Amino acid sequence: MTAASSLLPPTRCAHPRPGCDISPPRDADRRGNGYRCQARTPAPRRLLPLPQDRVIRAAPVSALADGSGAGAFEEEEEYEKADSEKLAVTVVTGFLGSGKTTLVNYILREQHGKRICVIENEFGAALVKENLSSAEEVISMDNGCACCTVRGDLVRALTQLKDRKDSFDLVLLETTGLADPAPILATFTQNWTISNNYRIDGVLCLTFPRPFLDLSCQVRPEGTVNEAVQQVAFADRVLLNKLDLVDKGELGAVKTLIQEVNAFAELIECQQSRVPVDKLMDMNAFSMERFQEEIAEYDLEEDAAAEECTDEQEGAREGQKAKKRKHDISGVGSFALQSEHALDSQLFNRFMVQLLQRKKEDLYRSKGVLCFEGEGDAKYIFQGVHEQIQFEQSNTKWVEGEPRVSKVVFIGRDLDREEIEAAFRTCIVHAQTAHPH
Ligand SMILES: Nc1nc2c(ncn2[C@@H]2O[C@H](COP(=O)(O)OP(=O)(O)OP(=O)(O)O)[C@@H](O)[C@H]2O)c(=O)[nH]1
Structure with a gap:
């Protein structure tokens, strides 16, 4: 079974709010791109500063942002390792503000006895961050999206980390809210060193109903992906977060939509990203086979070569890549x-x-x-x-x-x-x- 069969588009707009009069436009495609939502958004809520719970963000680890580790693409391993020797990686995806960092902090605070390394990827300008104090180590990639511009950084960070992998039981890889998970997952199959040292334990996708309904309705240019739909499509578990901000109608609609996009994923409703930890660890849930066709499009060696190629070569490469779906974050x-x-x-x-x-x-x-x-x-x-x-x-x-x-x-x-x-x-x-x- 390939992912394509699980990426059916919504057959109608599932948006229950007044003002949304969606019918599938002619350019809607099989990925769920192409539905435009015109529902009205409620007026902004005004909240004064509240002396409440803290919010914690990752602290950067400069040691891994120094460009060392080059040559990661060429490195060879001696023997093929069994899965039990590989370090488990949980990929945390979800649109901007869906609760990814809240989930990572929650996992770090829970008593599970695991030594965790967090890899954090921020889109664009880095924010002053606070410590993820219970993580054994935090690697921060702030200069772009791990699915496109800093994919090489991800390879280098994982390649460096593998020599110390016995110090950890789990890597939590938090992607940016704009990341397409497909090329990130491809990284774990296409590089020998990485595939021989890491295994993806599961892909968690945080989502919250209102924006997901809006985003999944957006029309994207032909040949580009809708990252909100992709994030759900590639998930093993979808965490429907922020239940306090949703009414019953919206909840039902978003559940139907998610199941249409990904019938394989377990749907877990939550608030403040709180889910029993045994649902988040030792999942053994991710199957590369299920997504083989999707991730094969994202050639890591091609990306590596692109870092070095000349302008003339670039022209020829563009022609070859014409059919590859792009992650469109233009604008x-x-x-x-x-x-x-x-x-x-x-x-x-x-x-x-x-x-x-x-x-x-x-x-x-x-x-x-x-x-x-x-x-x-x-x-x-x-x-x-x-x-x-x-x-x-x-x-x-x-x-x-x-x-x-x-x-x-x-x-x-x-x-x-x-x-x-x-x-x-x-x-x-x-x-x-x-x-x-
Ligand atoms: N009302 C409500 N707010 C929540 C819930 N879960 C998280 N939040 C808040 O949502 C905001 C965004 O949460 P984050 O965990 O930073 O979201 P994120 O996905 O990491 O954000 P980006 O990294 O910017 O994409 C924070 O203010 C959280 O406290 C929830 O269940 N209900």
Whole structure:
């Protein structure tokens, strides 16, 4: 059975909200691309800073970002290892803001006795991160998407890690929210060193109903993939997260849609990415055979050669690659804004609400670490997922001597950086108007 048979498109828009009048457009294809949703999105929710649970992000490990490990593509192993000798890898996918990091943190905090290495991939501008303190090691790849631009980095990181693989029981590979999982999974079959040292234990896909219904309806250019649909299609377990934000109608609709896209995956409903750990570990769930046809399109050696080829060769290569499906993230970009002066919390709140009113369809994700005027040494974490915005007080405080730099990352389609930056600057409390901390 190949994946193609499990990638049936939805036969109708499953969106239950008013304003959505979908019928399959003529360019809808077998991957579920081609359905456009016109449902109205509710107005942004206004949430003031809440002194709640902390949110933790990964700390970068610079040692593996230094480009060493080149030659990974050529390295040969002596003998073919049994699966029991290989290090298990769990791939965590899911669209921007679906709860991947919340899941990784949850797994790290649970008592399972496993020594875990986390590989984190951020799309675009890196955010100030907090420690995933219970991980044995964290590898951070911040310069692009592991499915395309930093696929070589993933190979190098795994190749370096394999010499220390006995120090770990599991690798958690958290992809970016925009990643197509197919080329990432292909990496584990096409490189001898990697396939001989690692085995994919399972692919988890976090999703939450409203955006998944919207995203799966989006029309994509011919020959490109809809990453939200791909993420579900390649999953062994789909974690339907954020149940607190969904009504019964939407839940039923999204379940039907997910089962149409991937009838093999186990569907698990959850909140705050909390699922019994035995559902997440020792899964032995992933079958390369099921996806052989899909991942064969993503030739790792071709990618490696592309890193070295000349302009003329590139022209010839383009012709050969014409049929390969592309990961289309054209127009999607990210940037970070920062301020060394404290921000006015009310003005920042208003800035975000106004931004979301204008750009709620295009602003996929925003997140940041903030220093608010008048809040003493309290450090705030800001999380925005589509129109949901939320502030939380971090478990760590600004410490003596630490620069109190507020930094916010925006990820979205066709965002006007200058305009957003100008509005952001109005939230800064300048030294002459600042109240003492
Ligand atoms: N309301 C609600 N919020 C949740 C739930 N699970 C996670 N969140 C929040 O959703 C936001 C995004 O969660 P993350 O875990 O950072 O999502 P992510 O998929 O890692 O995000 P990216 O890495 O940017 O793609 C955070 O503010 C979480 O606290 C849930 O079940 N309900």
